[in-house]
Amino acid sequence: MAKSKPKFDAAASITNELISIIDRGVLPWRKPWQVGGSAVPLRQNGEPYQGINNFLLTMRTMMAGYTSPYWMTLRQANELDAKIVKGSKSSVVVYYGTTERDRNKDAAEDEANDPKTIPFMKSYRVFNADQIEGLDVRFHPEPPELLDHPERKPIPHMQAFFETIGATVSFSGREASYMAVLDKIYLPAIEHFENPLNFYSVWGHELAHNAALRFMPRRPLQPVALRLDRRSISA
Numbered sequence: 001m002a003k004s005k006p007k008f009d010a011a012a013s014i015t016n017e018l019i020s021i022i023d024r025g026v027l028p029w030r031k032p033w034q035v036g037g038s039a040v041p042l043r044q045n046g047e048p049y050q051g052i053n054n055f056l057l058t059m060r061t062m063m064a065g066y067t068s069p070y071w072m073t074l075r076q077a078n079e080l081d082a083k084i085v086k087g088s089k090s091s092v093v094v095y096y097g098t099t100e101r102d103r104n105k106d107a108a109e110d111e112a113n114d115p116k117t118i119p120f121m122k123s124y125r126v127f128n129a130d131q132i133e134g135l136d137v138r139f140h141p142e143p144p145e146l147l148d149h150p151e152r153k154p155i156p157h158m159q160a161f162f163e164t165i166g167a168t169v170s171f172s173g174r175e176a177s178y179m180a181v182l183d184k185i186y187l188p189a190i191e192h193f194e195n196p197l198n199f200y201s202v203w204g205h206e207l208a209h210n211a212a213l214r215f216m217p218r219r220p221l222q223p224v225a226l227r228l229d230r231r232s233i234s235a
Contacts, residue, residue, distance in 0.1 A: 010094050010123035014056065018211065021059060040164055044072035044080075052211065053093045054164050060091050061128065068129035070139045077127065082134035090125035097122075152191045158200045167210050169203070176202045178209040185210060 040048040041057035049057055049071070057071055071091070077084060101116050129139040149155045169185045176187050185206045193199040 008123065010092055010121060013092055013123075014052070014094070017056075018208075021063065040069070040161055041071055042069045044070060044076045048164060049093070050164050051096075051166050054161065055207070055211070056093065057091065057126075058161065064128070064130075066128045066130045067143070068140050070129040070135075071126040072129070072132070073124060073126055077132050077135075080135060082132045084127055085131050085133055088127055088131035090127055092123050093126055095122045095124070096120075149196055151194055151196070153196060154190055155196050155200065158196075162200065162203055162207070165207060167207060176206055178206045180209075183210070 040054055041061065042048055048054070060066075061069070071093075072080075074084060074090075096119070098117050098119050101118055129135055132139075167185055168183060169187060171187050171189045173186060174188050174192065176185075178185050185203070187199075187203055187206065190196055190199045193202075
């Protein structure tokens with residue numbers, strides 16, 4: 001009897017990808033975010049990706065050197081009369097949601113009227129517009145010129161990228177840390193950083209702890225801090 005193919009584990013695949021990138025010494029949040037005129041990865045309809053998909057597709061864009069911010073499924077490409085370039089590798093993105101399931105018929109009456117909410121995660125695959133032939137020119141916008149950024153001030157496109165991820169962040173104090181128990185990131189205000197790029201680098205570091213806890217929930221719930229005065233990380 002032939003063995004059944006193991007079910008694809010999206011969480012494990014993403015975790016392994018993150019580990020591989022970090023092992024190569026690449027920190028994508030230190031790269032310029034502006035790709036093809038957009039600060040964030042975009043769906044075929046121009047809607048920006050959010051959450052972990054924003055982070056993952058930005059990393060893949062930087063690692064592969066894509067110049068387009070647009071991503072789409074095979075079906076969406078076919079609907080545009082376009083074709084995937086032979087040999088192109090797709091990228092996994094995920095969708096989180098909840099569904100309700102009625103409780104057991106034998107449950108107590110008060111429980112039977114309270115449907116059980118069950119979280120789920122689905123995955124699907126997308127391709128960057130650079131991997132697709134025959135797309136309209138609008139999927140390959142020209143990138144704007146890079147600008148010099150003032151000291152101790154937010155960089156708009158980087159700020160937009162990190163805010164789109166949706167993690168809870170408190171900008172206060174003089175210590176950067178991620179509190180797993182509260183699922184909350186604490187960062188000094190950007191005014192404490194002479195170079196705003198360092199501010200976003202630290203923000204990205206703390207987001208890595210946030211993502212690690214989401215994909216590896218059995219980690220000990222302990223804070224991970226980066227002190228401004230010592231410039232060292234304690235975990």
